[in-house]
Amino acid sequence: MNVTPVLAADAFAQNVFFYAIAAVMAFSAIRVVTVKNVVHAAMYLVMVLAGVGAQFILLASEFVAATQVLVYIGAVVVLVLFGVMLTRAKLGEDVNLTNDYWYLGAISAVLVFGVMAYSLLDYYGDEPLDRAAAESQIPDNTEQVADAIFSQYVVPFEAISVLLLGALVGAIVLARKD
């Protein structure tokens, strides 16, 4: 594999953006599960999802980033907000969002993070991201995605189409007042 000379300043700028966005994402993600207002939780979820889209851009996957913004911020969050509106009369503070065994959840989450962080640091250590490989996807990212989906991954793609149709019909059948 031919490794192009990496400009240190370039990597520095990428790191600055990565850590700035990552800090916002981590803060917002924790706020999603700790804030006492469901609508505010949805707004913090928007921050996390936008941050994920930004990380996709840093990883040179522009098409996934655009899809992330369209599908998640454009559709999923709106759907969640509709769910909040349709299931709750009052939109104010609600102190009763956490169940009595939340500490077991916290212990599990810390354990999961500990195991994952240990194994990642142990296995990948200081392995740098292969920027030459990442940058090979930059010029025609969308074209490559389209080629892959409609040739190699065409069967999973059709399965996803059927799944979406099934979900559409299922959601209508479940939620319809008859």
Added chain:
Amino acid sequence: MDDVMLNQFLLLSAILFSTGVYGVLAKKNAILVLMSIELILNAVNINLVAFGAHNGTIAGSVFALFVIAVAAAEVGVGLAIVLLIYRNRRSVDLDDVAQMKG
């Protein structure tokens, strides 16, 4: 700081994943549980795209797109179910939905 590590993306993803795990286990509002599931799926997507970029293959992006589609379907059906529970019990509190408890 003069090189972009693979691990920084994977650790960010681990933070999002464990936050989502906490949300799923500790929250009793069904909509907040669905939001936490979205956090978990997004953590997985970061991993997929990071490894795809690292290995120079487009498969990571394609898989992330499939995950996004499945997540959209899941949240649609999930919210329909939550709506149905709300219509039957006037509550989306998961502690109230314990009739099948043995």
